[in-house]
Amino acid sequence: MQGPARCSFFKALLWALALVALLQLLYLSLLSGLHGRQQRSRYSELFGGRRGEAPGRPSEQQKEQLKRALASGGRLDASGQYRIYTDMLGPPERAGRAPDLVLATHTSLSNLHQLQELVGRWQGPVSVALFAPGPAEVRLATLMLYALGALCGPVRQLVRAHLVCHSGDLAAFPELEDRAEFARLKACGDVFAKLARAGAGRHNYALGANASYPNNLLRNVAQGAATGHYTLVLDVDMLPSEGLREAFLALAATLGAEGPPGVFVVPAFEIRHTRRLPGAKAELLQLYQVGEIRPFYEELCPRCQAPTNYSRWLNLPPGSSLNIAYTVEWRDPWEPFYISANSVPPYDERFKQYGFNRISQACELHVAGYSFSVLNNAFLVHKGFKVPSEFHAQKDAENQRNKVLFRQFKQELKLKYPGSPRRC
Numbered sequence: 495m496q497g498p499a500r501c502s503f504f505k506a507l508l509w510a511l512a513l514v515a516l517l518q519l520l521y522l523s524l525l526s527g528l529h530g531r532q533q534r535s536r537y538s539e540l541f542g543g544r545r546g547e548a549p550g551r552p553s554e555q556q557k558e559q560l561k562r563a564l565a566s567g568g569r570l571d572a573s574g575q576y577r578i579y580t581d582m583l584g585p586p587e588r589a590g591r592a593p594d595l596v597l598a599t600h601t602s603l604s605n606l607h608q609l610q611e612l613v614g615r616w617q618g619p620v621s622v623a624l625f626a627p628g629p630a631e632v633r634l635a636t637l638m639l640y641a642l643g644a645l646c647g648p649v650r651q652l653v654r655a656h657l658v659c660h661s662g663d664l665a666a667f668p669e670l671e672d673r674a675e676f677a678r679l680k681a682c683g684d685v686f687a688k689l690a691r692a693g694a695g696r697h698n699y700a701l702g703a704n705a706s707y708p709n710n711l712l713r714n715v716a717q718g719a720a721t722g723h724y725t726l727v728l729d730v731d732m733l734p735s736e737g738l739r740e741a742f743l744a745l746a747a748t749l750g751a752e753g754p755p756g757v758f759v760v761p762a763f764e765i766r767h768t769r770r771l772p773g774a775k776a777e778l779l780q781l782y783q784v785g786e787i788r789p790f791y792e793e794l795c796p797r798c799q800a801p802t803n804y805s806r807w808l809n810l811p812p813g814s815s816l817n818i819a820y821t822v823e824w825r826d827p828w829e830p831f832y833i834s835a836n837s838v839p840p841y842d843e844r845f846k847q848y849g850f851n852r853i854s855q856a857c858e859l860h861v862a863g864y865s866f867s868v869l870n871n872a873f874l875v876h877k878g879f880k881v882p883s884e885f886h887a888q889k890d891a892e893n894q895r896n897k898v899l900f901r902q903f904k905q906e907l908k909l910k911y912p913g914s915p916r917r918c
Contacts, residue, residue, distance in 0.1 A: 564667065574661060582643075593722060597618065600730065601625070612733065621719040625658045625712055628660075648682075718840075727831070735872050757859060757867070760830075761804065793879070806819075807819065819868050
């Protein structure tokens with residue numbers, strides 16, 4: 495083949511390849527559009543018809559937000575073991591106030607029903623990280639988060655929801671065969687009732703032989719959505735005292751930014767019966783006097799909360815304003831709950847399951863120079879007394895494994911903060 499002919503041949507070949515590539519792109523674009531329409535149609539059939547036909551049902555904006563969250567494929571955590579989908583429901587409707595106090599919490603599906611009472615008590619921004627340890631759980635978690643956002647006004651207004659699963663699992667739109675299962679979900683109460691039934695008798699730490707509950711990763715995911723705000727990191731089965739958020743914001747407005755960094759400790763208690771959860775300190779003191787309330791972890795690990803100095807706190811008269819009552823020094827193995835700026839060191843995500851997950855973070859705050867100031871009229875209440883018989887069977891073995899990791903963690907802190915005179 496001569497030169498001009500060879501040149502024409504290659505030009506024709508390049509044009510043909512370009513045309514094939516263009517057709518492929520056009521096909522993929524059409525296919526993607528068709529897939530998106532199919533998914534929107536599935537949601538429409540699954541959760542409600544046209545806009546305006548079913549009050550309280552999801553809007554097109556909600557559907558599109560979930561579609562975008564899932565289409566991203568999530569992101570992998572630092573270890574590569576977990577996949578994280580942030581803002582499954584989009585930003586809450588009541589958002590934008592800065593600075594605010596965000597309640598950050600975490601759970602598996604077994605305890606997600608606790609979110610209803612937590613949101614009702616808090617009445618402010620909440621960030622929740624939900625862990626789903628397998629494909630079936632990921633599918634159910636996606637559906638239930640969507641149902642909560644669609645049918646529960648307080649969730650839609652106040653909650654940012656994030657899904658965490660194993661890296662090999664992918665969250666996806668529900669299938670039409672799920673329609674019958676969710677057809678009876680007409681209102682917010684129906685969704686939480688279904689979650690309560692699904693979680694009956696199950697625990698976060700008893701997820702199966704091949705699943706570990708990544709509590710510190712979940713805490714970081716929930717807290718990470720509160721950039722620029724104060725945060726209170728809680729377990730989902732704890733309730734704060736009434737008006738805590740508003741009272742703390744009023745206190746924060748009077749505090750300057752000078753001096754060493756610090757956190758604000760909120761004393762934690764546990765209650766025998768959950769029919770009457772105290773909202774104010776005066777009510778808590780009454781329940782304490784009759785033995786219905788006791789310090790958190792009093793039976794399991796008194797030393798883990800002892801530096802809070804409960805006797806001193808309980809003897810402070812209840813009042814209407816929130817102030818710093820006293821400051822205490824951290825000592826091992828204190829694991830306080832506290833309000834902090836979002837800039838505090840993150841939780842060490844190597845700690846999973848039971849043991850040393852919160853102690854490690856408090857220990858680092860101490861070494862990093864933070865002070866611990868106890869608030870006078872704020873408190874937390876855990877639903878139910880913590881007793882050994884209610885823990886999962888692997889608790890002691892997990893605690894021992896994390897104890898070894900904690901020793902390593904403390905050595906690493908010496909390298910991370912070489913100028914600090916503090917140790918833990």
